[in-house]
Amino acid sequence: xxxxxxxxxxxxxxxxxxxxxxxxxxxxxxxxxxxxxxxxxxxxxxxxxxxxxxxxxxxxxxxxxxxxxxxxxxxxxxxxxxxxxxxxxxxxxxxxxxxxxxxxxxxxxxxxxxxxxxxxxxxxxxxxxxxxxxxxxxxxxxxxxxxxxxxxxxx
Numbered sequence: 001x002x003x004x005x006x007x008x009x010x011x012x013x014x015x016x017x018x019x020x021x022x023x024x025x026x027x028x029x030x031x032x033x034x035x036x037x038x039x040x041x042x043x044x045x046x047x048x049x050x051x052x053x054x055x056x057x058x059x060x061x062x063x064x065x066x067x068x069x070x071x072x073x074x075x076x077x078x079x080x081x082x083x084x085x086x087x088x089x090x091x092x093x094x095x096x097x098x099x100x101x102x103x104x105x106x107x108x109x110x111x112x113x114x115x116x117x118x119x120x121x122x123x124x125x126x127x128x129x130x131x132x133x134x135x136x137x138x139x140x141x142x143x144x145x146x147x148x149x150x151x152x153x154x155x
Contacts, residue, residue: 001142003030007107009037009098009135012070015113017078019146023111024081032108035086036075037101038067039094064089095134102139110135114145 008023010016020036027034040063042056049056067089075085090097102110112132136143 001108003027003032003108005035005105005107006030006032006109006111007035007037007098007102007105009039009094009110009112009131010071010074011038011094011113012074013113015147017074017113019111019113019144020074020078022144022146024079024083026109026111027083028081033086034083035088035101035105035107036071037088037090037098038071039097040064040067040089040091041094042092045091060091063091094131095138098131098135099138102141107141109141110139110143112143112145114147 003026006023006027008016008020010020023034026032040060045056045059045063049059052059068087071087071089075087088101090101092100098110098112101107112135114132132143132145136145
């Protein structure tokens with residue numbers, strides 16, 4: 001299989017950093033373009049808007065600016081590995097947005113952390129996290145779920 005476009009979904013967690021490291025290596029091996037995607041969860045925007053008693057749309061520019069700052073900091077921390085990396089920020093339901101962007105980009109591979117910022121529990125350990133599990137079920141292209149390198153290995 002030849003990978004021309006690799007999509008990396010990130011929530012800026014350490015596990016997402018491990019996934020990005022893996023994706024960079026694959027992109028270098030295959031000469032693939034690399035797209036780093038962060039999805040702002042629309043449910044969080046809605047909750048904040050409700051709390052502040054404003055329309056969600058009024059908060060989106062600030063959420064997008066903050067996400068772009070975090071994306072830039074993530075790239076600064078993890079490096080580009082000599083690759084051209086395109087960064088994208090969208091708003092929606094993470095697994096759905098990942099699927100839409102992957103289809104739009106004709107991604108050959110999606111790389112994501114096995115679990116995100118919310119951590120992992122007994123069920124999430126089995127299913128690689130709810131977002132990753134839904135992406136695996138939804139898309140026909142390969143999805144590589146990468147565990148965080150700092151995980152303790154079972155004895």
